[in-house]
Amino acid sequence: MKKEDYNNIKIIEFLSQKEMKRRDFIKLVGSGIVILFSVGDPLLLEAQRGDEYPSDFNAYLRIGENGQITCYSGKIEMGQGVITSLAQMAAEELNAAVESIDMVLGDTDLCPYDRSTTGSRTTRFFGPALRAAAAEAKEVLIELASERLKVSKERLIAENGVIYEKERKENRVMYGELAQGKKITRHLDKQAVLKSVSEFSIMGKPYLRRDADEKVVGKAKYTGDIRLPGMLYAKILRPPAHGATLRIVDISEAKKIENVTIIEEDDLVAVLHENPETAERALGLIKAEFDVPSAKFDDKTIFDHLLKAASEPNVTDDDGNIEKGIGLSSEIFDEQYYNSYVAHAPIETHSALAQVEGGKATVWISTQTPFGHKSMIASALGLQSDSVRVITPFVGGGFGGKTAGRQAVEAAQLSQLTGKPVQVVWNRSEEFFYDTFRPAAVVNIRSGINDTGKITFWDYDVYFAGTRGSNQFYNIPNNKIKSYGSRKGITAHPFGTGAWRAPGNNTNTFARESHIDIMASKAGVDPIEFRLNNLTDERMRRVLETAVEEFGWTKAAAPSRRGVGVSLAIDSGTYVGTIAEVEVNKNTGKVQVKRIVCAQDMGIVVNPEGAKIQMEGCITMGLGYALTEEIQFRGGEIFNRNFVTYELPLFSWLPEIKTVLVENKELTPQGGGEPAIINMGAVIANAIFDATGARLFQLPMTPERILEAMNRG
Numbered sequence: 001m002k003k004e005d006y007n008n009i010k011i012i013e014f015l016s017q018k019e020m021k022r023r024d025f026i027k028l029v030g031s032g033i034v035i036l037f038s039v040g041d042p043l044l045l046e047a048q049r050g051d052e053y054p055s056d057f058n059a060y061l062r063i064g065e066n067g068q069i070t071c072y073s074g075k076i077e078m079g080q081g082v083i084t085s086l087a088q089m090a091a092e093e094l095n096a097a098v099e100s101i102d103m104v105l106g107d108t109d110l111c112p113y114d115r116s117t118t119g120s121r122t123t124r125f126f127g128p129a130l131r132a133a134a135a136e137a138k139e140v141l142i143e144l145a146s147e148r149l150k151v152s153k154e155r156l157i158a159e160n161g162v163i164y165e166k167e168r169k170e171n172r173v174m175y176g177e178l179a180q181g182k183k184i185t186r187h188l189d190k191q192a193v194l195k196s197v198s199e200f201s202i203m204g205k206p207y208l209r210r211d212a213d214e215k216v217v218g219k220a221k222y223t224g225d226i227r228l229p230g231m232l233y234a235k236i237l238r239p240p241a242h243g244a245t246l247r248i249v250d251i252s253e254a255k256k257i258e259n260v261t262i263i264e265e266d267d268l269v270a271v272l273h274e275n276p277e278t279a280e281r282a283l284g285l286i287k288a289e290f291d292v293p294s295a296k297f298d299d300k301t302i303f304d305h306l307l308k309a310a311s312e313p314n315v316t317d318d319d320g321n322i323e324k325g326i327g328l329s330s331e332i333f334d335e336q337y338y339n340s341y342v343a344h345a346p347i348e349t350h351s352a353l354a355q356v357e358g359g360k361a362t363v364w365i366s367t368q369t370p371f372g373h374k375s376m377i378a379s380a381l382g383l384q385s386d387s388v389r390v391i392t393p394f395v396g397g398g399f400g401g402k403t404a405g406r407q408a409v410e411a412a413q414l415s416q417l418t419g420k421p422v423q424v425v426w427n428r429s430e431e432f433f434y435d436t437f438r439p440a441a442v443v444n445i446r447s448g449i450n451d452t453g454k455i456t457f458w459d460y461d462v463y464f465a466g467t468r469g470s471n472q473f474y475n476i477p478n479n480k481i482k483s484y485g486s487r488k489g490i491t492a493h494p495f496g497t498g499a500w501r502a503p504g505n506n507t508n509t510f511a512r513e514s515h516i517d518i519m520a521s522k523a524g525v526d527p528i529e530f531r532l533n534n535l536t537d538e539r540m541r542r543v544l545e546t547a548v549e550e551f552g553w554t555k556a557a558a559p560s561r562r563g564v565g566v567s568l569a570i571d572s573g574t575y576v577g578t579i580a581e582v583e584v585n586k587n588t589g590k591v592q593v594k595r596i597v598c599a600q601d602m603g604i605v606v607n608p609e610g611a612k613i614q615m616e617g618c619i620t621m622g623l624g625y626a627l628t629e630e631i632q633f634r635g636g637e638i639f640n641r642n643f644v645t646y647e648l649p650l651f652s653w654l655p656e657i658k659t660v661l662v663e664n665k666e667l668t669p670q671g672g673g674e675p676a677i678i679n680m681g682a683v684i685a686n687a688i689f690d691a692t693g694a695r696l697f698q699l700p701m702t703p704e705r706i707l708e709a710m711n712r713g
Contacts, residue, residue: 032062032063032182032184033063033141033144033178033184034060034061034062034184035133036060036133036185060112061090063137063141063176065176065181066176067100067174067179068100068102069090069094069096069101069102069175070101070102070103071101071102071130073086073103073104073112073114073130074111075106075122076106076367077105077106077211077394077395079398080122080614080673081607081613082123083103084209084211085606085610086103086126086127086130087101088606088607089130089131090130090133092134092200093131093134093137094134094135094137095138095161097161098207100161105392107392108370108371108388108389108390108391113371114126115371115372116369116372116403117368117398118400118499119674120502120574120670120672121671122673123606123669123671123672124572124669124671127669128194132192133192135193135195138158140184141178142158142163145158145163149163149171149173161174162174162175205607205608206607206608207609208609209609209610209613221394222366222394223348223352223365223425224348224351224366224423224425226353226423228353228421230274230421231422232418232421232422233272233279234271234272234279234410234414234423234424235282236269236270237269238433239290239292240290240637241293241636241638242496244290244291245290246267247290247291248288249264249287251286253285254282256285257282259274260273261418262282263418268410269286269288271283272414272418272422292637295634296635298633298634298635299341299633302341303338303440305492306440306464306492307463309486309490309492312487313483315481315482316471316481316482317470317471317472317479317480319478319480320477322478324478325477328456329449329450329456332446332448333446333448333449333519334444334445334446335445335515336442336444336445337442337445337507337511337514337698338443339438339440339506339507339699340631341438341497341631341633342438342500342625343401343432343646344397344399344401344435344437344438345431346431347397348366348395349366349425349428350407351365351407351426352365352405352410352412352423352424353411354411354414355421360383360387361412361415361416362388363377363388363391364391364393365405366395366402367392367398367403367408368398368402369402372403372405373405373408374388374389374390376408377390377405380409399500399621400503401499403436403499404436404498407424407425428641428642432631432640432641432642433638436497436498437500438506439464439493440464441504443462443463443465444460444461445458445461445511446459452533453520453534454534455475455476455534457478458481459480462481462504462511464492468505468571469504469569469678470504471570473535473537473540474531474534494633495633495638501621501677502571502572502675502678505674505678506678507699509569509678510682513568513569514685514695514696514697516530517689518695520557521558524557526555526556527557527558528544528553528555528566529555531566539664540575540577542662543568543575543601544566544568544577547566547597547599548579551564551581551658558689558690561691563581563584563687563688564582564687564690565686565689565690566578566579566683567683567686568679569675571678572672572675573602573670573671574601574602574603574672574675575675576600576675578596578680579597580593580595580596580597580687581593582688582691583691586692589703589705589710590703591688592655593653593655594656595655595658596683598658598676598679600615602669602672603668603669604664604667605669605672611661612661614672614673614676616659618676618680619659619676619677620649622677622679623649623684624648624649625677625680625699626684626700626701627649628647628648628700629648629700630646630700632645659676684701692706693710693713694706696709
């Protein structure tokens with residue numbers, strides 16, 4: 001299988017979901033009340049081609065004869081907590097107990113098409129449609145109850161899975177009773193009446209995650225935990241570097257191991273055995289030689305390469321006139337910011353278990369894109385899409401990295417070739433090698449301020465990070481933002497890159513908020529006062545002022561030697577303000593983040609407990625990309641292949657964390673899985689500057705780089 005076949009997730013075949021028509025689903029689930037609805041995800045709609053997008057429906061809600069309510073969605077649960085918050089949203093509109101809601105996620109035979117679980121879009125786009133379907137279902141139930149109880153609809157109340165007459169509560173019927181013997185299908189094609197915030201009794205209340213117990217005690221099943229009779233474990237020969245080609249392979253010694261199966265199919269060389277340790281030992285006996293292309297650049301020279309490989313820019317914002325802004329400036333600033341490649345490093349490595357028999361394939365995958373994998377596997381095996389079923393168990397972290405499906409295709413091919421179930425679970429070295437890293441990137445910023453501390457112009461060039469998070473929320477009359485990618489025919493990166501939690505926003509926020517701080521310091525103004533002086537967005541001002549109050553900020557121009565910093569940002573419709581306090585060891589350059597306050601306006605909060613957990617997780621993960629996480633490489637050779645050389649945050653690093661949800665009941669729920677991470681690079685950089693007077697321009701801010709910056713003075 002060629003590299004491009006594994007990495008080209010865009011081969012998703014939207015036509016593949018036309019087999020799941022309404023009649024098929026009703027036949028599959030049996031009796032009950034079913035509400036079919038479509039989710040208006042703008043990115044999904046943007047991706048449709050002609051009539052290929054399934055216009056019939058792409059999600060559904062079923063009420064069974066036992067009163068159990070089941071929501072079927074192509075979304076997946078990878079730790080973000082949607083298995084709980086979506087159940088809350090459905091329960092709220094149905095007037096049912098949260099415990100009565102089952103979530104069936106990421107099973108391509110049971111769930112309708114969904115593009116992916118990425119971009120903090122589940123709550124924002126799937127949530128409103130789910131609420132509308134639940135509201136519609138409640139109306140259907142009330143209609144049925146009216147007939148059953150011989151009472152007008154206006155005299156009925158739905159509460160906790162029961163409908164009863166206002167004046168005679170004993171005249172009642174349970175949801176399940178109304179579904180008995182019924183096959184009622186309603187296609188939601190009108191605007192359902194949703195509850196107002198003042199009517200909420202479930203949404204907005206903190207709920208313990210419903211998967212918490214089984215995950216804490218170890219009962220939760222991930223792909224690598226699944227076992228099938230006769231299953232073989234596969235270990236696969238890997239190249240020493242990206243771009244390397246297999247020249248010679250000798251399997252003679254490996255074949256001597258009893259009951260071992262060796263597959264050689266094009267460039268796929270795999271050893272299979274019923275015992276994974278035996279398969280690993282046999283793989284070690286294979287002798288192979290590869291041709292490795294010469295390295296053209298490494299982690300030290302990558303930024304020069306990126307600037308040379310850049311295409312003509314795409315102008316995304318162009319307001320006012322930059323030259324006019326320059327003329328209005330009393331101070332002009334010109335700086336360049338960098339970030340290195342960063343790995344996703346999930347706890348669970350890429351895993352898949354495939355069973356191919358009788359012209360059909362069932363594949364359990366750790367993935368964020370079950371339907372994309374369905375199409376990819378069908379293509380690789382030469383099957384029709386409806387002959388492939390993908391099941392997504394719990395996913396042990398994704399962060400944007402579990403969209404590519406090499407391991408799933410490998411497992412499916414090996415199962416097809418051996419006639420047995422095959423499991424492929426990457427070890428940590430494979431996970432690092434085949435990761436689609438957050439791309440290395442460069443940002444150039446030229447800006448100016450006048451004598452009153454107002455920003456006069458902003459000329460912003462971002463290379464290879466994209467524009468997410470680059471748009472200005474400060475008041476800047478002369479603003480131009482340009483984005484650069486690869487020139488046609490030029491490969492910018494020597495290995496795969498892709499989405500990494502809030503793609504691009506970490507890079508853009510680090511550059512923007514560092515640059516804002518540089519201007520504030522030069523003006524001799526407190527960094528928060530400087531921001532407020534250039535900010536009329538009331539929502540952002542409220543977030544910043546909330547963070548300031550919770551932190552107990554005292555005004556002072558940086559560097560004040562207190563070690564405090566601030567950063568503001570927007571992601572997925574959510575506004576975030578973060579303030580940090582750090583301590584820097586002047587001899588070693590080591591940073592200890594002592595305290596973090598993060599205020600977040602994410603509109604209506606479905607589950608405050610889950611939202612705060614996500615904020616804390618983002619802050620913790622953000623410590624890594626800010627301070628230590630970096631891929632070292634030469635050409636296609638990756639040097640960081642384990643957690644000895646790739647350093648993740650430890651418990652000993654954790655600061656005191658205070659999270660604040662800024663109330664905004666006027667706005668529908670916004671994204672919460674990513675926003676709190678985007679400030680971490682900038683807020684720590686600004687706090688380091690305040691502590692030491694040393695400005696850091698590259699992520700991660702390792703002790704060596706901090707010492708170098710301090711020595712520069």
